[in-house]
Amino acid sequence: xxxxxxxMNERIKSSKKLTIIRKFGEGKKYxxxxxxxxxxxxxxxxxxSEYIISDGIIEPEGFVPDHYHKWEDQTFHIITGKLEAKIxxxxxxxxxxxxxxxxxxxxxxxxxxxDSDVRLISYIFPGDWAEDFMAETSKQVKSGNIDLxxxxxxxxxxxxx
Numbered sequence: 001x002x003x004x005x006x007x008m009n010e011r012i013k014s015s016k017k018l019t020i021i022r023k024f025g026e027g028k029k030y031x032x033x034x035x036x037x038x039x040x041x042x043x044x045x046x047x048x049s050e051y052i053i054s055d056g057i058i059e060p061e062g063f064v065p066d067h068y069h070k071w072e073d074q075t076f077h078i079i080t081g082k083l084e085a086k087i088x089x090x091x092x093x094x095x096x097x098x099x100x101x102x103x104x105x106x107x108x109x110x111x112x113x114x115d116s117d118v119r120l121i122s123y124i125f126p127g128d129w130a131e132d133f134m135a136e137t138s139k140q141v142k143s144g145n146i147d148l149x150x151x152x153x154x155x156x157x158x159x160x161x
Contacts, residue, residue: 016048024055024079024119028131030138035062035112038134044127052127054134058083058110058118066109070156073125074108076100081118085110107160129155 020042027039035058042053058064058081066086082095086109087102093113094100102108112118124130133155140146148159 017050018046020046025057027055030131030134031141032056032134032137033062033065033141035059036064038122040131040134041121043131047127049126049128051123051125052130054122054124054130056120056122058112058120060112060115060117062118063111064109066107066160068102068107068158068160069104069124070152070158071104071126071128072130072156073104074102075123076102076110077121077123079119079121081112081116081120082114083110083118084113133157 022041025039027041027043029037029039031037036056038054038056040052041055042051044052077099078094078096080096082093085092085094085100086107087100088106088108100108100110133151136155137151140151152158
């Protein structure tokens with residue numbers, strides 16, 4: 001066996017990631033706004049905190065508020081529906097099959113401009129704080145007590161006003 005093959009086999013054996021099979025919408029759900037939720041498809045525990053994968057729905061007229069992440073990169077893949085998005089300083093329309101990648105520090109806003117739900121998948125790298133951020137945001141949205149300073153301090157997510 002070559003040294004390269006031996007090293008690859010050792011990395012595969014030492015991986016702490018789990019194999020996951022979930023249907024759309026089966027994961028834990030977090031309400032990020034009153035018309036947008038995110039569900040965890042693959043959690044940080046299942047990826048050794050390297051990333052998380054989420055699925056989500058943005059209802060008609062629903063939106064993702066303009067914000068950026070200090071500590072994570074985020075990629076969105078739109079499955080169904082149509083969005084108007086502001087990514088950095090660019091405004092674009094995207095739909096089924098389109099992908100948006102936002103390196104950390106890149107602000108992003110998305111609004112459902114259609115008359116049906118937008119379904120999307122999101123990948124967040126690394127996954128250390130993402131689900132905790134979603135849980136806290138969901139708690140604040142449900143209670144109506146929004147504390148953006150806490151969100152920024154604990155999770156490095158900055159909402160633009």
